[in-house]
Amino acid sequence: MLRNKILNILRKLFPKIKIKNKKKDYFVGDFKDWDSLGNLNFLMSLEKKFKIRFTINEMSELKSLWQIEKVIKKKIK
Amino acid sequence: MSFLKNKINITSTSFLIPNSEAWKDLNKFGQLKFSEYGNYQDVFLNCNTEEDLVFIIFFQDIIKNLQNDNDIKKIIKPILDLILNRCRNSNNPIVICSSSWTSTNIVKVISSDELFYQAEKIFENEMIKLKKLNKNLYYFKLDNIFYDNGIKKSFDSRNWYLIHCRLSYDGLNTLSSCLSKIFERIKYPPSKVLILDCDNTLWGGVIGEDGLKNIKLGQDGVGMAYLDFQKKIKKINDEGTLLAIVSKNNLDDVLDVFENHQMMILRKDDITAFKVNWKEKFSNIKEISQELGLSLDSFVFWDDSPIERDKIIRLLPDVKTINLKDDVTQWPNLIDSLDCFSKFTISLEDKKKKIQYKIRSKFISDKKQTKDISKYLMSINLKPKILTVNESNISRTIQLLKKTNQFNLTTRRHEEKNIYAMLKKKENVMFLVSLSDNYGDHGIVGLVIAKIINNKIALIDTFLMSCRVIGRYLESWMLNSLINKLRQKKIKYLIAEYIPAKKNFIVKNFLSDQGLKKINEKNPLIPKYINDLDAGIDNYFFCETEKIIIKNLEVFKNVKK
Numbered sequence: 121m122l123r124n125k126i127l128n129i130l131r132k133l134f135p136k137i138k139i140k141n142k143k144k145d146y147f148v149g150d151f152k153d154w155d156s157l158g159n160l161n162f163l164m165s166l167e168k169k170f171k172i173r174f175t176i177n178e179m180s181e182l183k184s185l186w187q188i189e190k191v192i193k194k195k196i197k
Numbered sequence: 198m199s200f201l202k203n204k205i206n207i208t209s210t211s212f213l214i215p216n217s218e219a220w221k222d223l224n225k226f227g228q229l230k231f232s233e234y235g236n237y238q239d240v241f242l243n244c245n246t247e248e249d250l251v252f253i254i255f256f257q258d259i260i261k262n263l264q265n266d267n268d269i270k271k272i273i274k275p276i277l278d279l280i281l282n283r284c285r286n287s288n289n290p291i292v293i294c295s296s297s298w299t300s301t302n303i304v305k306v307i308s309s310d311e312l313f314y315q316a317e318k319i320f321e322n323e324m325i326k327l328k329k330l331n332k333n334l335y336y337f338k339l340d341n342i343f344y345d346n347g348i349k350k351s352f353d354s355r356n357w358y359l360i361h362c363r364l365s366y367d368g369l370n371t372l373s374s375c376l377s378k379i380f381e382r383i384k385y386p387p388s389k390v391l392i393l394d395c396d397n398t399l400w401g402g403v404i405g406e407d408g409l410k411n412i413k414l415g416q417d418g419v420g421m422a423y424l425d426f427q428k429k430i431k432k433i434n435d436e437g438t439l440l441a442i443v444s445k446n447n448l449d450d451v452l453d454v455f456e457n458h459q460m461m462i463l464r465k466d467d468i469t470a471f472k473v474n475w476k477e478k479f480s481n482i483k484e485i486s487q488e489l490g491l492s493l494d495s496f497v498f499w500d501d502s503p504i505e506r507d508k509i510i511r512l513l514p515d516v517k518t519i520n521l522k523d524d525v526t527q528w529p530n531l532i533d534s535l536d537c538f539s540k541f542t543i544s545l546e547d548k549k550k551k552i553q554y555k556i557r558s559k560f561i562s563d564k565k566q567t568k569d570i571s572k573y574l575m576s577i578n579l580k581p582k583i584l585t586v587n588e589s590n591i592s593r594t595i596q597l598l599k600k601t602n603q604f605n606l607t608t609r610r611h612e613e614k615n616i617y618a619m620l621k622k623k624e625n626v627m628f629l630v631s632l633s634d635n636y637g638d639h640g641i642v643g644l645v646i647a648k649i650i651n652n653k654i655a656l657i658d659t660f661l662m663s664c665r666v667i668g669r670y671l672e673s674w675m676l677n678s679l680i681n682k683l684r685q686k687k688i689k690y691l692i693a694e695y696i697p698a699k700k701n702f703i704v705k706n707f708l709s710d711q712g713l714k715k716i717n718e719k720n721p722l723i724p725k726y727i728n729d730l731d732a733g734i735d736n737y738f739f740c741e742t743e744k745i746i747i748k749n750l751e752v753f754k755n756v757k758k
Contacts, residue, residue, distance in 0.1 A: 133218060160359070161217045164366045168218075176355050 123189055129165050130185075134158065145186040159183065170196055204248040205380070208232040208240040210258035212361040219369035226380040234361050241279040246287035251376060252280070253339065254295040254320070255363050256313035269316045277323050284331040288614040290383050291331075292376065295320055296339040296363075298348055332592075332613075335379055335541070342375045343368065378536050386600050388517060388537040389495040391433065392482060395444040395451050395473070397501040399427060399463065401525070404450045415460030425529040427462035433538050434467050437547030439489070439554055441470040443481045443500075448473040469554050478505055479512040488558050490603070490664040492700055497537055501525075546593065546640065556636045557665045564668060574669060574752040577635040581674050581753065584629040584641065586620060593641050594629060597661060601644075602700040604672065605661040606693065606707070611646075619658070624649040626682050630675050632666055642666045643675050647683070647691070655683050657693040667703075670749040676711060677747040684742050691745075692716070695736040712745055713738035 127139055134153040139146070148159045163174055163182065172195040174182065182188050205227040207213060215231035223229060227249060232240045237252060244250060259272055283291055297317035305311055317338070324336040343351040351368030364372065396403045400423050401413030413420040414427075434440050440463070444451060451473045455465045470488065472481035478500075486493050493515040500506055501521065510518050517537060521528070540547070567573040586594055591613060598611050611619075619625050630643030643666075646659040657679075662672055683691055693708050695701075709715070716737040 133216075157214075157360075158216065161214065164214075165218050168366055176359050179355070179359050 122193060123185075125169070126166065126185065126189055126192070129169055130154075130162060133162055133165055145184050147185075148183045163188070166192065172196060203227040204230055204245070205251060206230045206232065206240055206244045206248055207251045207253075208237040209253035210235070210237060210255050211253075211357070211363045213253070213364070214356075214360065214362050214369060217366070217369055219366055220373045222370075222377040223373045223380070226377055226384065238275075238279060241283055247289060249290045249292070249380075250283060250287070251292045252294075253372070254293070256295065256297045256316045256320075257299050257363070260312055260316050266315070266319065269312070269319055273316065273320055273323070277320075277327075280324075280334070281327065284327065284334055288333055288612045290333050290335065290380070292335045292379055293324065294337050294339045294372075296343075298340045298343070298352065332542075335383075337375075339372065342371060346371055382536070382539070382541065386495075387540055388438065388497045389491050390439045390441055390469075390485070390489065390497065391430065391538070392441050392443050392485070392496055392498045392500075392516075393430070394500040394502065394505070395442060395446055395454070397525075398499065399423065400454065400458075404454055405447060409453055409458060412454065412458070414458060419525060420460075422526045422529065424460060424462065426525065426532065429529050429532045431462050431467065433532070434463075434551065435548065436538070436540065436543050437550045438538050439469040439551060440467055441472065441485050442468055443472045443478050443485070445475055445478070446473050467551070469551065470558070477508070479509060482509070482513060482516065488561060489554055490557065490667060492602075497535075499532075544592070544596070546596065549640070552637070553639065553665055556639075560636050560668070571749075571752055575754065579634045579669060579671070579753055580632065581671055582631045583678060584631060586616065586627050586629055586644075590629060590641060591616065594644060597641070597644050597663065598659070601661040601663060602698070603664045603703050604667060605659075605698070605701050606657065606704050607659055607696045608661075608698040608701060609659055609696075611659070619646060619648070622649075624686070626655065626679060626686075628678070628682075630662075630671065630678070632669070632671055634669070639663075639666050643671060645675055645679050647679060649686070649688065650692075652687075653689045655686075655688045655691050657691065660693070670752050672707065673711070673747050673749040674753050677750055680740075680742050680745060680747065688742060690739055691742055692737060692739045694738070697736065708738040711747060713740045 123142065127142065131137060131139070134151060136153060137151045148154055148156060154162070159182075160179065163179055166188070167173055170192055172192065174191070178191060182191060203226070205223070207229055208231070212234040213231060215229070220229060230244075230248075240250070241252075254276070259276075260269065280291065280293060295317055297311070297313035299311070299313050301311060321336075321338065328334050328336055340348060346367060351365055351371060352363055353365035353368070356362040356365060362369075393399060401419050402411060404412055413423060415421065415424040430440065442451065448471065451471070452465065455461060455463070455468070470485045472485060474481070482493070482496065482498070486496065493513055494517075496516045498506070498509050498516050498518045499521070500509075501523070506518050506521070509516055519531075519535070521531070564570065564573065584590060594616060595611075595613055598609070602608065616627075620627060626645070626647040626649070628645055629641050630645070631641045632639045632643075642663040644659055644661050645657070647655045647657050649655050660675070662675065680691065691713075693713060695705060695708060697705070715735070716739050717734075
């Protein structure tokens with residue numbers, strides 16, 4: 121459920137991205153648009169969607185879908 | 198639409214996170230080009246002069262530890278030079294905004310010790326001066342627009358340390374939506390007509406039941422709110438928005454209030470159209486639209502009844518229906534916060550508008566009653582006049598180009614610079630037309646531009662006429678004047694095109710009705726120089742200037758040459 125919400129945001133931000141395997145982990149750089157700047161935009165959109173806030177360290181260290189999901193899970197509890 | 202191709206360069210003293218979802222509002226108004234961090238000088242010097250430019254200054258980025266006003270001025274000077282230079286070289290919009298906000302405390306505020314604040318004050322004064330001289334320059338203080346959402350929420354120091362962006366996502370979003378509103382008004386005219394209900398809208402209570410003495414208006418409490426609401430409407434009206442009353446009521450009752458209630462701010466004369474009857478409001482609004490020659494998308498509907506509002510939303514989706522809360526005490530602020538009526542500058546023409554549209558409706562009703570239109574038009578003393586385009590009327594020229602949607606063959610929206618460039622080529626024909634008649638002086642209402650292609654052929658670039666003088670055959674007179682000028686220049690052929698646009702179907706048959714012939718593909722007149730055939734091959738027409746006889750000129754028989 122949470123993963124779907126995260127994937128929806130990713131797709132909305134980068135319409136060209138095609139996620140084939142929803143269970144697989146993906147990393148910054150796996151898709152052309154999802155570069156480091158793209159990742160910041162992605163994280164900020166997630167902040168907005170889930171009404172959470174990442175620290176500056178999280179912003180620079182979270183680089184994969186699984187990591188991101190884990191941190192969000194903690195924050196929305 | 199042409200503006201979509203427009204590019205908007207966005208640059209700043211800090212980083213603005215391109216591709217953020219926060220920018221999606223502004224994206225509708227052009228292709229956004231963000232500069233790299235700190236690269237604003239480069240953008241000012243090198244970006245295309247045909248593109249729009251937005252510059253956002255954060256004084257905390259440029260003012261470091263300085264001592265006095267002179268130091269501040271030294272830092273600001275090169276920035277002002279960049280802006281001035283851009284104004285000289287480009288006619289495209291230049292939008293500048295600045296922010297002096299910084300985390301502060303009350304003691305600093307009282308001692309007005311805040312450096313950034315001082316810097317912004319100096320900058321603001323300079324911008325006010327520049328703005329007066331440059332119509333394409335727009336300036337605002339960013340912090341003012343952040344107040345609504347909370348200024349602290351608009352900034353985010355995490356983003357600063359992370360990526361050199363001063364603003365939070367919300368801050369970027371507010372900035373983006375504010376810039377979109379500015380670009381929207383630069384590209385599109387404001388709404389033209391405000392439709393108002395009466396009972397519980399202009400006053401409290403129901404006139405038909407409560408009577409003149411008992412309606413709530415002006416005394417105190419809620420009556421005061423209605424009064425203030427009317428004052429705001431009056432101001433909008435004075436600035437050129439027309440007012441119409443659409444109310445399910447008895448006309449006599451409503452007129453009684455307008456004429457005899459001591460506290461009424463709006464008077465009968467302020468209202469361009471009264472539709473007070475028991476018909477459905479959508480049909481009344483449609484009628485007004487026809488009588489004024491204004492399309493429904495320039496109408497705003499203000500009515501206290503949610504049912505009436507729902508009907509208009511459903512039946513006339515082009516009309517902008519204002520979503521109201523029941524609480525009238527909020528209305529004076531609400532109407533102020535609507536940007537649909539606001540203009541960057543209010544021209545003399547705007548102030549005259551009320552009278553001009555009154556004249557127009559009178560003309561239409563008089564004309565309806567006569568059988569012989571030519572005879573009638575001959576009797577009203579039509580006096581058209583040709584004027585050359587120059588500095589004194591350039592702003593009206595641009596206004597006509599920008600606002601004329603209906604009687605406009607090509608709807609080319611030339612900027613001032615293009616006009617001057619075309620004027621420079623002496624062979625081109627360009628003139629304005631003003632008109633007066635028994636109904637009054639209509640001012641400058643027409644514009645004709647014809648480019649001379651070679652020594653035989655001229656092409657109409659622009660042929661437009663303000664809709665408030667439609668129905669007087671002025672277009673025939675304008676076309677005839679153009680033909681005369683071409684004859685003098687010994688130009689043999691005139692080519693004209695009709696470029697279909699959203700609202701200009703009324704000129705669809707103008708050229709063929711006047712006897713111009715369609716150009717077909719085999720015709721040698723299909724010029725190579727009309728490279729992209731803007732209008733599509735079917736919409737090109739031509740005539741021989743010596744042979745064509747323009748119709749309907751008899752109504753101008755009395756005009757002295």
